[in-house]
Amino acid sequence: MTRIEKRFGQLKADHGKAFIPYLTAGDPSLEMTLELVLALEKAGADLIEVGVPFSDPIADGPVIQRATDRALRNGVTLQKVLKLGENVRKKSEIPLVLFSYFNPLLNHGLDRLAKDSTAAGFDGVLASDLTIEESEPFVRSMQRAGLNTIFLVAPTSSEERMKKIAETSTGFLYAISRTGVTGERQELAADLKEFLRTLRSFTTTPIAVGFGISRPEHVQAVWREADAAIVGSAIVREIEKVIGDPVVVDLVGTVSAFARWLKDPSGK
Amino acid sequence: MKGHYGNYGGQFVPETLMHPLEELEAAYTAAQRDPSFQLEFDQLLRHYSGRPTALYFAERLTKAWRGAKIYLKREDLNHTGAHKINNCLGQGLLARRMGKRRIIAETGAGQHGVATATVCALLGMECVIYMGEEDIRRQELNVFRMKLLGARVIPVSAGSKTLKDAINESMRDWVTNVRTTYYMLGSVLGPHPYPLMVRDFQSVIGREVRAQILEKEGRLPDVLVACVGGGSNAIGLFYDFVEDNQIQMIGVEAGGRGPKLGEHAARFSGGRPGVLHGTFSYILQDADGQVVPTHSVSAGLDYPAVGPEHAELHDKGRVIYTSVTDGEALDAFHELSRLEGIIPALESSHAVAQTKKLILPSTRVVVINLSGRGDKDVTEVMRLMSEK
Numbered sequence: 181m182t183r184i185e186k187r188f189g190q191l192k193a194d195h196g197k198a199f200i201p202y203l204t205a206g207d208p209s210l211e212m213t214l215e216l217v218l219a220l221e222k223a224g225a226d227l228i229e230v231g232v233p234f235s236d237p238i239a240d241g242p243v244i245q246r247a248t249d250r251a252l253r254n255g256v257t258l259q260k261v262l263k264l265g266e267n268v269r270k271k272s273e274i275p276l277v278l279f280s281y282f283n284p285l286l287n288h289g290l291d292r293l294a295k296d297s298t299a300a301g302f303d304g305v306l307a308s309d310l311t312i313e314e315s316e317p318f319v320r321s322m323q324r325a326g327l328n329t330i331f332l333v334a335p336t337s338s339e340e341r342m343k344k345i346a347e348t349s350t351g352f353l354y355a356i357s358r359t360g361v362t363g364e365r366q367e368l369a370a371d372l373k374e375f376l377r378t379l380r381s382f383t384t385t386p387i388a389v390g391f392g393i394s395r396p397e398h399v400q401a402v403w404r405e406a407d408a409a410i411v412g413s414a415i416v417r418e419i420e421k422v423i424g425d426p427v428v429v430d431l432v433g434t435v436s437a438f439a440r441w442l443k444d445p446s447g448k
Numbered sequence: 449m450k451g452h453y454g455n456y457g458g459q460f461v462p463e464t465l466m467h468p469l470e471e472l473e474a475a476y477t478a479a480q481r482d483p484s485f486q487l488e489f490d491q492l493l494r495h496y497s498g499r500p501t502a503l504y505f506a507e508r509l510t511k512a513w514r515g516a517k518i519y520l521k522r523e524d525l526n527h528t529g530a531h532k533i534n535n536c537l538g539q540g541l542l543a544r545r546m547g548k549r550r551i552i553a554e555t556g557a558g559q560h561g562v563a564t565a566t567v568c569a570l571l572g573m574e575c576v577i578y579m580g581e582e583d584i585r586r587q588e589l590n591v592f593r594m595k596l597l598g599a600r601v602i603p604v605s606a607g608s609k610t611l612k613d614a615i616n617e618s619m620r621d622w623v624t625n626v627r628t629t630y631y632m633l634g635s636v637l638g639p640h641p642y643p644l645m646v647r648d649f650q651s652v653i654g655r656e657v658r659a660q661i662l663e664k665e666g667r668l669p670d671v672l673v674a675c676v677g678g679g680s681n682a683i684g685l686f687y688d689f690v691e692d693n694q695i696q697m698i699g700v701e702a703g704g705r706g707p708k709l710g711e712h713a714a715r716f717s718g719g720r721p722g723v724l725h726g727t728f729s730y731i732l733q734d735a736d737g738q739v740v741p742t743h744s745v746s747a748g749l750d751y752p753a754v755g756p757e758h759a760e761l762h763d764k765g766r767v768i769y770t771s772v773t774d775g776e777a778l779d780a781f782h783e784l785s786r787l788e789g790i791i792p793a794l795e796s797s798h799a800v801a802q803t804k805k806l807i808l809p810s811t812r813v814v815v816i817n818l819s820g821r822g823d824k825d826v827t828e829v830m831r832l833m834s835e836k
Contacts, residue, residue, distance in 0.1 A: 201759045204735075234605070234738065235607070235738040235739040235740075236616050236724060236725070236738075236739055237611065237616075238461075238619040238623075238725070239460070239462040239620075239623065240614050240620075241620070245606065252738065255742065257621065257736040258736060258737070259736070281723075281729075282460055282723045283722045283723045283724065283733070283739070284736060284737035285737075286737065287722060287736065287737025288737065289732065290786075308462055309460045309461055309462055309723070309726070310460060311459050311460065311461060311466055312459055313450065313458070313459055313466075314458050314459060314728075330461040331463070332462065332464075332466070333463060334462070334464035335467075336463075336464050336465075336466070336467040336468070337463060337466065337467060337553060337628060338467060338470070341463075341466065342465070345463070345561075349542060354464075356463065356464060359464050359623060359624060359625075359626050359627070360464075360623055360624035361620045361623060361624060423794060424630040
């Protein structure tokens with residue numbers, strides 16, 4: 181059983197819901213990403229998605245594109261992100277998902293990736309442009325090494341596809357809240373509830389919802405229908421704000437406070 | 449598994465795009481079986497674009513080079529000045545069948561953008577073109593043509609500011625407006641069914657060449673030469689001849705300023721298999737799997753990946769892929785202009801330059817796909833000449 185499965189198991193027993201922040205590894209530096217992971221855990225994160233930057237992030241909006249550019253300019257590579265995983269594991273047991281596009285993963289070699297990710301302490305792998313049609317070698321390599329394989333499911337996915345994606349995903353399913361690229365939105369999609377209920381009817385695997393989740397009321401709304409809320413661009417934007425601000429210097433404190441607010445705006 | 453060419457091709461896209469790709473495939477399959485679709489496509493190719501395009505014996509070029517007989521397939525004589533219109537007419541009719549009123553497209557040299565804007569004007573559709581800022585600078589004239597045709601041209605400032613980044617932005621638009629929008633991809637790239645569909649729409653080139661050369665020479669050609677960016681004009685010429693094993697086929701990539709990574713767009717000599725823009729093919733990437741910047745004097749060849757069917761033809765050895773440098777292409781640009789009175793596109797100039805290097809007896813017959821005309825390139829060539 182992976183750390184991801186254990187965490188969702190505990191949450192289920194406690195009737196709790198998961199809060200999953202996304203970080204682009206190496207934005208603004210790998211040392212800061214390590215500190216951010218540890219601080220976000222203290223702020224109540226149940227799992228962290230660690231993004232491996234890719235030169236052509238077609239599924240990402242401007243915020244994560246800029247984070248990707250910063251990380252790539254910092255010389256971040258998959259090898260260095262794996263090392264980051266090792267460094268997290270020296271201090272924490274928080275579940276980690278390696279999150280990227282398929283090419284950098286494929287380039288590493290799938291069996292080697294499975295071995296190295298496991299050794300580095302990652303629990304699952306997700307490639308945002310890997311469809312289930314093309315996933316067989318990937319799933320075989322990852323699952324053999326004991327890693328979860330997480331796939332995206334979209335509001336445009338047919339019921340037949342939803343079923344297949346649910347069968348291929350382990351650990352959790354990543355439900356995209358709306359069509360489009362990553363990025364914050366004022367409102368959640370009107371048809372989200374119906375989409376999640378349809379998806380729920382096909383699977384008992386935990387469902388995490390991402391894309392556009394940027395306010396506490398979004399997190400609460402997602403928790404009513406699903407098992408986890410994923411926050412990416414909103415957190416990355418907080419990082420961007422601090423590194424671009426000459427006055428605010430406490431990056432870790434600011435991002436943790438933001439994560440706490442998203443989870444519980446009343447500050448209990 | 450669908451849309452594979454040997455190990456290559458496939459569908460590597462965000463899940464949100466899988467439903468529209470399934471819809472597109474179903475619509476295309478239905479259209480292929482529908483005689484009225486084929487008829488309308490053929491009529492537009494003939495009466496709107498002016499097909500069949502001429503197969504012209506370049507006598508002065510043949511004499512000057514003292515080698516094989518050289519024929520030029522005059523795709524530059526198409527309406528809008530390049531082969532791109534063949535694909536756009538086909539996809540435009542398909543989009544209309546599917547009830548999509550908003551068309552998006554990427555463009556490098558601007559030829560696909562112009563062809564898309566043209567077809568959108570013809571069919572009364574909204575048109576949005578993504579184009580890298582560097583390409584906008586190099587292809588100013590085509591940008592203005594697109595605007596005249598009623599298209600909105602959106603500059604892309606990310607990355608290398610060229611075709612690759614324009615495709616990224618088109619895919620982001622498509623994934624966002626997926627329910628109303630048709631993505632008119634301009635080459636044999638991207639996820640299935642695009643490489644198949646674009647090849648089918650372009651394969652008219654090779655079918656015409658077969659009939660024309662049989663009429664002129666009473667036999668098939670010995671060598672076919674075409675430039676390869678994404679590879680749509682090349683596959684359009686080659687496809688009808690793939691089974692004719694005696695015919696040598698040569699695809700010419702952009703050798704740019706030289707063989708160092710980043711200085712060219714020669715995917716087969718400098719790249720490795722990988723995934724970019726929805727398909728598995730040869731791509732120019734670094735040791736960490738990051739796609740690297742490319743360079744070519746010709747915007748239409750300045751792209752780090754190549755169509756997956758070319759990858760298969762390469763591995764099978766059926767097509768030989770080679771490259772010529774910016775300088776060689778520019779020399780060919782001038783030579784063809786002066787000897788034949790035909791100003792070729794810088795893309796097509798690569799195919800002309802490669803043909804010059806072939807050592808063949810005068811009994812042999814070569815067909816070059818002159819995929820586009822050079823009007824769009826004259827300001828850039830003028831700039832390059834003034835730098836010398």
